Amino acid sequence: MSDVTTTATIPPQRTVATTSTTSIFSVIQRITPGAAAWVIALLLFFPIFWMTITAFKTEQQAYTSSLFFTPTLESFKEVLARGNYFAFAWNSIQIAVGVTVVCLILAVPCAYSMAFFPTKRTQKVLLWMLSTKMMPSVGVLVPIYLLWKNTGLLDSVSGLVIVYALINLPIAVWMSFTYFAEIPRDILEAGRIDGASTWQEIVHLLMPMSVPGLASTSLLLVILSWNEAFWSINLSSSNAAPLTVFIASYSSPEGLFWAKLSAASLLAVGPIMILGWLSQKQLVRGLTFGAVK
Template sequence: MSQITATPAQSPHAVNRSSPLQFIGRVVPGLLAWLIAIALFFPIFWMTITAFKTEQQAYVPTIFFIPTLDSFREVFARSNYFAFAWNSVLISAGVTIVCLILAVPAAYSMAFFPTQRTQKVLLWMLSTKMMPSVGVLVPIYLLWKNSGLLDTVTGLVIVYTLINLPIAVWMAYTYFNEIPRDILEAGRMDGAATWQEIVYLLMPMAVPGLASTALLLIILSWNEAFWSINLSSSNAAPLTVFIASYSSPEGLFWAKLSAASLLAVAPVLIVGWLSQKQLVRGLTFGAVK
């Protein structure tokens, strides 16, 4: 008869000794994530509740109060909110369209026909983002003034495009690098022209990445304040100028300033919330093969 060797049962104390470590490993990351999320969301929450307070209540740090719409009424009575919002829509849409029109061919060339200078060009484009905007404010202001682009939607679209184009090229280049070359080579062998490769083969496969790029460009253009404040006054002023107009020498009126800020950020917050799945999908495009 074969001898059977019994394996001693695992001691329950060993399980208990490892249980606290497993518990900490599960709980601590989730707790940190919640704390970071609360810290990031708290300014938006405080701005929202302050918008529904009176000016006297706005200086009291409490979340229990009787809400009122007086600040919103004063904001709409003082400023033409919809004119500012329409300018923001025009600028954001124009910047996104122009950036994609320029970035897609540039990223296509760099991704599928790289040269020895491709990486240097990409790094140079990225280095332009490190230059402080105030360093070129005076020459751009004079150029825009002499060319009639000052306080125009076209002028802001050009400036925003120059600012955001490196980001659009880098993101599109990253997405295009994940697409197999064999697919484009097969289309080339079938007689497809360059524009047909881009439109019918490349674009459908890169839709998630390009969609996230477009969403990011909209958010960046919507939130840009430095150039809009310095290059526009009334005709082409977007919502960032609308918010800045509530900072006056008489002081800051926190309730009205919060109401104006909430009206300005609400559209982009709603768009970001509704498209968050598409944005995350695009930003992680090609991360897992």
């Protein structure tokens, strides 16, 4: 009887050990993605954190890595006194809004045509448009600079809007095409049967159903336009200079003024960071629009 009893008690012990091991692995599998996400988020956020604390240091303190110091607004006062921050900010706003409007006006009809009236060359055209983003900007700097100089677009808001719009138009078309491709064609066909014109289909049927996607596209265009530095530094000097030029002005042959540079950078990226934080739900919703059927 004792042998039978001993043999009967062994399987439950193995089962318990197997169950505990499985539960440990399941816990690890649940924790690992979250931990990895936190590590990546901290690594991405660290430069912003360091820029923020450096902005509240003096120039002498900025060269030290200490996290303990007496905060000061000295750098912000000098930055605001040295340059007209609000003029640079106003130029950035005009450029970002102008680029967004121009890109949407051109991208929506283009994406509508490709999504609902595709041809054999539609995919090739989309790939070609996307391939233009792979071309280095410096490769076309000289011809564009000469064209803008001869046409009077150099150091003008309209000149920067045109360049930024040409750069970001492929992204706008691709994103709009992706959103429009998820909309049932039957809805547009029903409107067409009721006598709706092409313009009425786009405005009254298509755009209301793709508001999340178009909103996320607009936000992305604003962010890309706000952060563009290469073209603004090379095609503007004073009249149309946005905040990226404002930041670059604190790099001089005498050296980098880290505290003032950090203060200027914080003033420049602060508005767009706040906008992104307030609209993160809409941005995520738009970027995942149509991902799950």
